[in-house]
Amino acid sequence: MHRFANPGRFLRLSNVILPWIAVLAAGLIAVGLYLALFVSPADYQQGESVRIMYVHVPSAWMAMFIYTVIAAASASSLIWRHPLADLVAKASSPIGACFTFLALVTGSLWGKPMWGTWWVWDARLTSVLVLFFLYLGHMALMGAFDSATRGARAAAILALVGFVNVPIIKFSVEWWSTLHQPASVLRLDGPSIHPSMLWPLLAMGLGFKLYYLALMLVRVKSELIAARLNARAATAAQLS
Amino acid sequence: MQQANEFFTMGGYGGYVWPAFGVTALIMIWLLAASLRRLRENENLLKQMQATTPRRQAGRAGAEGRAS
Secondary structure, three states: OHHHHOHHHHHHHHHHHHHHHHHHHHHHHHHHHHHHHHHOOOEOOOEHHHHHHHHHHHHHHHHHHHHHHHHHHHHHHHHHOOOOHHHHHHHHHHHHHHHHHHHHHHHHHHHHHHHOOOOOOOHHHHHHHHHHHHHHHHHHHHOOOOOHHHHHHHHHHHHHHHOOHHHHHHHHHHHOOOOOOOOOOOOOOOOOOOHHHHHHHHHHHHHHHHHHHHHHHHHHHHHHHHHHHHHHHHHHHHHO | OHHHHHHHHHHHOHHHHHHHHHHHHHHHHHHHHHHHHHHHHHHHHHHHHHHHOOHHHHHHHHHHOOOO
């Protein structure tokens, strides 16, 4: 991984793989949407409302996955001072915040017809709401200091401390009684969901993951250029 | 026609299913568009600056540029 921490090498690599990832992401999401809306069956209990699962569950997976990426990037930023780690964290947190928001909103839209309420203050929903605020705090801290490096360090510490929330979210449905159903895909004994629903879900899940990867590469590139712009502005100010 | 109608009503859950898919599409497309727009703006700014700043000093500063 150290080899890719070099910004020049990173840009060359990302320029090569970005188009492939983007096409693959679009293709998987298109296939996933088709399977989710036209092929997969209605649930015997939940009827057609079960289709909300195909956007809700991948969004929730991404909310946790992106936070894990940010925590890992933060650790490598604090420990090894990777030049790209801060940028990966900075580029990722707005994407994570969006997916967490989507998980909450689509969950609410699913909860109303199935549970009879838009919201309950139970462990799963509350811990995901906390995750959303962690993302917002991370974004705010990144920009809260005059020095970008100090902002990144403060945000990295927040990300690492907040990581405790990720296993809490994952196991909240087992540790506490809740309206939310337990995991049916990521289980130790294998998925308990029928293949006709599992495949569209996996296509959407992988599509969302590649969408994040493509978007993250675009945003890191943007940040790298912004860093060069700032450096140039600083030298220009010194010279004048 | 009947089939298309059934598809849109989603067995009575259309009012929940379609907003869920809609808001997901909206936010994912908006985020992508905003990120691409920002990249393009930064690329243009860099081009402008490269045109006005002398090359040597700029190159050195660029090599030192870390996270922003």
